[in-house]
Amino acid sequence: MPSSTVPDAPRGTRPDQEHFVAALEDTPVAPLDKLDESQKARSTWSDAWQAMRRRPTFWISSALILLVALVAIFPGLFASAQPNDGCELGNSNGGPEAGHPLGFTFQGCDIYARVIFGTQASVTVGILATVLVTIVGIVVGALAGYYGGFLDAIVSRIGDIFFAVPTVLGAIVLLSVLPDRTPVTIALVMSIFAWPQIARIMRGAVLTASNSDYVTASVALGVSKFTILVRHVLPNAIAPVIVIATVSLGTFIVAEATLSFLGIGLGEGIMSWGNDIGDAQSTIRTAPQVLLYPAAALSVTVLSFLMLGDVVRDALDPQARARR
Template sequence: MSDPTTGSVATTSTVAPEKAAPEGAAPKKQDKPRGLLGDAWYDLRRKPLFWIAAAFILFFLAMAAFPSLFASADPTHGLLERSRGNPSGDAWFGYDVQGREVYARVIHGARASIIVAVLSTVGTILIGGAMGMIAGYRGGWVDAILSRIADVFFGLPFVLGAIVILFTFNAPGSSNNQWRIMGLVVMSLVVLTWPVSMRIMRSAVLATKEADYIVAARALGAGAGRIIFKHLLPNCLAPLLVYSTILVGSFIGAEATLSFLGVGLKSPVVSWGIMISEAQQYIRVSPHLLLFPATFLVAAVLSFVTLGEAVREALDPKLR
């Protein structure tokens, strides 16, 4: 319309009214921002290798926990008349030298291998993580002493050190109790591998302890215990958990190696390493004695290593 005072033409604009929400409709919720673990889980769900590795790991854990669900035969009962029998409908994986069913022994062998690997991983993470936390948080001479002790253990060759430890505490003629031998194997693995987890935790603590929220907590009077357990540990645990997943697979292979060399688990314990050791003399005439336990061993190791690599990539923003 025309303005009588200026003679100019004024324009009016109309604003469309906002649409009212329907009666009874719930207000729209805004998506909450995801944290580190939420982002990692969102990334892992889209990785096929993660689901494949997780499925294999669940399968091996079920074998270790409930072997009777997969095999009904006694893994220690053998008949010499069926020695080195080939795979058939009655025995899918054939029979070993003493006439024991290889399939039942492969299924029951998962228990000893996984128990040793899990216990060794827990011990390594607890000892190495605790020492890494102390070294990184305290610094100074404490850090120097703990780091030099770790360097000493780093200098020990793994296989040679394990052989020395196991021969020292399990000399010929000593008790053959299976739990005692498993405990010695676990102890040797923990003693020789804890420095790696110690360095991982130490580096994570050094990178985190000067963060603003740590400085603020210290300024507010928080003690060392509260800072470590409330702030440092939750924020430094992710790389150690990733390493522990990979470590389980590595320890399964390490146990098999020590059993193959004759210094680890021994019969009547059933493990994949013992089966491979017993089959080495019959590779040409009866390759199935080596093929099946070695296949399960490789699959278990690769499953844990693949899962650990997938989790590591999901937790590290630089690798996404």
């Protein structure tokens, strides 16, 4: 048979059907997958910020924490009179009136002023305890996790001993024999029993980061162990510690209130939410507002830090965010 002069047609078309093919210069091809080198690479913290800023919970908790911080630093801006000025027994357990929107305590003192000025001591204890626990936990946990061996064994056993003693119970024992109970003293005592949690979390994060390729490359280049730990391992292992520290701040505020409620926290001359809650025990039935307002301030503050910690955790842990 003679060969056909018609070129092979695409499948599904007729041999006599005409086809139009555009010229190459009329259809320029763009590099779709080309990397945009003009944009700076984003870090983990930049990605976390982008994730947090989209959460309404982040802005609400941040606004509340900022308000509490301002009240603690500048209480005079929110209360015109000192809490112990003008205390009259004639106003004992009195209700709200002009200039005293929350009423009066059993001794006739302004509840609103006491709540405002009590913020400073409660927040100070929480911040100091969190800073101390975080510093000790990071240092001890990082050294134990990275160097391992005998140091890791010793730190782990010491941490187990302190884990066996609850923070509040240990603080009760120590504070019962200390004559001076200031915010610094309370924070130091609580940090003695609370550091193992941060240290254990830091140790696990360092162990995970130590097996990364960049650590292996640094060792091959002859970088010292301490330099690798500080410059490479710590920045990539500190994220879970920040989450725990954010949540722990609210926990320490509650612990201070618990100790003051039991009568072994801050001294009687120091105003705090815990002291006011403890003083309200005798009048909880006849004048519940004496207990209600400092307890509400405590609850809102702790809830704010818990909400912020939840947002930070989701932002720094994409897997946790995906499970929700």
